[in-house]
Amino acid sequence: MNALFFARSAAIIALALAVGSFATAQAQPVQQRNRVVIQVSDGDAAKWNLALNNARNLQTDLGPSNVQIEIVAYGPGIGMLKLDSPVADRIATAKDAGVAILACENTMKGQKLAREDMLGGIGYAAAGVVEIMQKQQEGWTYLRP
Amino acid sequence: MNALFFARSAAIIALALAVGSFATAQAQPVQQRNRVVIQVSDGDAAKWNLALNNARNLQTDLGPSNVQIEIVAYGPGIGMLKLDSPVADRIATAKDAGVAILACENTMKGQKLAREDMLGGIGYAAAGVVEIMQKQQEGWTYLRP
């Protein structure tokens, strides 16, 4: 009776573990929502427009609710997010469409830029490159126009 | 006898699940074939040559049968695949060597380019950025020369 009790207990524990483990293993290939981090590090308005085109095309082709997009501007790319940015209107449109827009505070410090010098409503990352690295580590796709 | 029957059934089910789950978990680290998606988004013939050098070097160093390469041209990079492309000969050579070459149809629409305006034998992606995103999601390496 003791042996039978052991067999039953072991079987129940094994069953629980196997089911849990099976569920974990099966969960991994599940397709996650599309997530794309777009880097802007060139001091070139044509590149800023290209990055914004890329974001718009991702939303148009996949459907805005099927893709999460974050644009990170750093280095010479920071000009894209300054008050006098030639693409200020498009930044506002992208924000309204749900695109996250982040400025690198390391770059801002280096260029003596304060938040008052930047477009309203954008977000900030302490270090743009760390933000881009972490997004990739979390499984986001990297796009460098 | 009923308890024994339960123990035996549970143990068999647990065994089946555990084996299945174990096999799934073990299968994941298996090394896949090398696959590289190369982005061309600059309107710069030097970059087009560099991208083609990259493809050729990957094939030379790894062996052509050990690496799958896809070049995706979009935005200002679309000129690489137009009929008057300065690298038309090299595109033909790359295609013959098994490199897939795709033009972005979103970009073509924007620049009013038809397939007759493009080099023969290339492929097309509805949206270059979506193609690049999906290739990365499938585990391809991203290269942006």
Next chain:
Amino acid sequence: MNALFFARSAAIIALALAVGSFATAQAQPVQQRNRVVIQVSDGDAAKWNLALNNARNLQTDLGPSNVQIEIVAYGPGIGMLKLDSPVADRIATAKDAGVAILACENTMKGQKLAREDMLGGIGYAAAGVVEIMQKQQEGWTYLRP
């Protein structure tokens, strides 16, 4: 008695497999050390400085011991590592700070450069693009300034 023996044996095997499989599945989400491969493929000293800024900012923000960085220069980017490089001093500083710096030997062959033409103490990769591909395959983050 035979049935009981079977139930007990099956349960023990299932338990062992389930525990092993469970441990494997649990081990996968473990956060690896931050590792970043930085590509330099532009013949532009401003880009070389930006790449070096990126490496420094990664170390400053994460702590030097928490991030492993490798810079790979190829194509027109090879000038960053030549004896007459305008950023020679910064390369030395980066090396001292633990950043690995690799020159592409394919590019060197193409430009008839020998190791005597390059900065001291750097490393070499037979093919820069293969190195960058393999680092990504091993889970390194790709950064293309």
